[in-house]
Amino acid sequence: MSRTADGPAPLEGIDRALVVGLGASGMAAASALRAAGISVLVVDDRDDHPGAAVLADLGAEVALGAVAVDRLDDVDLVVPSPGVPEHAPVLRAAAERDLPVWSEPELGGRLHPRRLLAVTGTNGKTSVTELLGAMLRTAGLDARTCGNIGTPFTEAAAEAPHDAVLVAELSSFQLRFVHRLRPEVGVLLNLADDHLDWHADAAAYGAAKARIWIAQQPGDWAVANASDATTLALADRFAPAGRATFDGTGAVSGIGVGVVGGALVAATPGFGGRLLRVDELTSDAPHHVANVAAAAAAALLAGVDAGAVADAARAFHPGAHRLELVAERDGVRFVDDSKATNVHAAAAALRSAPSIVWIAGGLAKGVDLSALASELTAVRHAVLIGTAASELAEVCAGVGVPAEGADSMEEAVAAAVAVARPGDTVLLAPACASFDQFSGYAQRGERFAAAVRALDTDPTSSGRGEPR
Template structure:
């Protein structure tokens, strides 16, 4: 189905929020017959009211079974709505395509697309890639989870643009023909099993990133990640590995203190701006994608030497009394926190961790806690489990708090000059916060308050 094919087609948009609202606007503009269905009551639903004025049929407050019928051509679902939803199940029984707006974005984009996914590092890599492409052959536009809705940016793009799209497993599971010219697969660890059910289903969703690629397309993949390497072995695209531990031929890697991109030296490792091997890994992926998309190598080098990171991703917050504070609120799983703990070498730190209890193991934190943590402060639903892990790791000081603000105050009381206070929760934020961004802002505000109260 291409752009012209939407004329007169019956489309149900299930769930509005940002992505559903933009998809509905575009489909109406393309001549589709659009019905939008959202749980929020009509009286409180400004987006639904605006779409109604544009010609959409609006059903709010409930999900009537009659919305899905034999004449329906397509359902576009909000990525967060699980597939067990009754309307989605009915659509699937009737063989009605069920997609996310990422599929729509790819269909209507008049330009090349770089698709970036992975369990961790997506936003950092997407941001770096877009910055590296600035001043190059095409104008980069970052979209997806990182900012503007992908379909909105695709609809207003021209052939002179290149879309750099951050993709979640939720979005990718709802694709059918989606095919970015350049795909980047960063890593894969256990995550979102409450949505996908099993690790196999999660991996399958991620693999849709390159499922439809051909030998004319590129797949940039992490050779150091066993699962990623296994999943990409049968890819039809031109596969380009990146690695921080080996030097794959024709790929991107580190060797003798130098960073190589596509087999060619770019710069010294010591000149890279961000701490941690995982940031180097993300940078290798970003630089490889950017160069393949036509970036100037000098611009790639400049970004790698000056990039200061992304908010809530190992973000430097402040230094107060020679104690340095880092906000890594985006670390919603154990591997992300492990990488953060390893990023600072042998410097001792006070780790603040905790959040939503997804019944996952924290055993992977034991060794890095033992090696780097002088203290661990836990809070939230997982406070007790994380405190037990810290005890098993032999951490000298273990404290628990009711809230993140209280945890930051406790860190102030036990910190000494030269320490790092690191918020890296290893858990989702939804026990006390709506988003990881809100959690990160809470940490930043708590640090700001400490600075105000410090003589």
């Protein structure tokens, strides 16, 4: 077995592991376990997967089309892929047998300890992870973003030199099964109902997110959202380390980063004072300012120079499919926020423009969409897609917003164009996951953008339609 600088074997007592699922996380976990000399059985309910041959070449046993719960004999550890819900039969059976269950980041953290900064939350975690990584790199550090963004945690940890810093985006799925993973700074951005088809209920979802702090020790930092009472309460309940907060609209009390007089202002042990003006950022949208405040708080608490934090914040552009302006046509703006895969994110997007033609829908993930009713004040018309279309139609009807259905993204864009008028924003903010119609939110956003751009090349397009 491999050993770490801490001395003891990180997988002591584990001779055989069951990896459930052959996605990116499962592949990374199985490869790392084999490299550590552990016997590995990988189970996937699909009948075919290109990764099976790769793992077989590494000496892993691969059982395609098998039922994981039937393969727990002679297993010392279970590593589930993120898609395996906590109520899955294999995980219930593992608990009954007192078998340890680790997520792939937990495994990677044990095998390859590195400096770690971690980010979670219902919304914004990808942007904040990218921002935080950029701040560290601007300061000259070798920062590797990983986890739920790009490279699997275990793979990134194995490849990173010992003086590197991992900046990990961690989902509730991954955090549910961490035990010793210890970020020196752990950020919980916000919390709203999401993934209730995976977690038992909203309380279980929140408790899973709060596990980002479970292994912290004195000298570490737990960062919570000063404007989100739920994250503050979770920090009070779960975080054993120092506390800090961030706020994108106002000042913070105590340690953290907030907004005062149109500027981001920090109060941290290493730096206190103004970082930069809000109007120096590439966007002054409230969610972006909050993201910058969160990343800045984490970076400063990790010892990054304030100048590097400010320089990186000024240069940072939010990623694709996050309130991204695709085109402006006949006085109508077309904005892609396909990353708004839940109610909380869609609500923020719906506050971003004064007059909206809204394209929404997809897979609701067990979440009650009725909370959106109060957010539709700027919506003139809705075009609804996917399996949640009927539920969203009821929400719209309840507040008097006209709505129609569409069978494809191309039909949805055409319907939106037909009712849009100068001054409107045609906004893709689905409030739902994409997997009922698309491979992911990125493909959904790309289809939206392609349909918008095709309007100017389609000879049958008559331009902006009349309101109806």
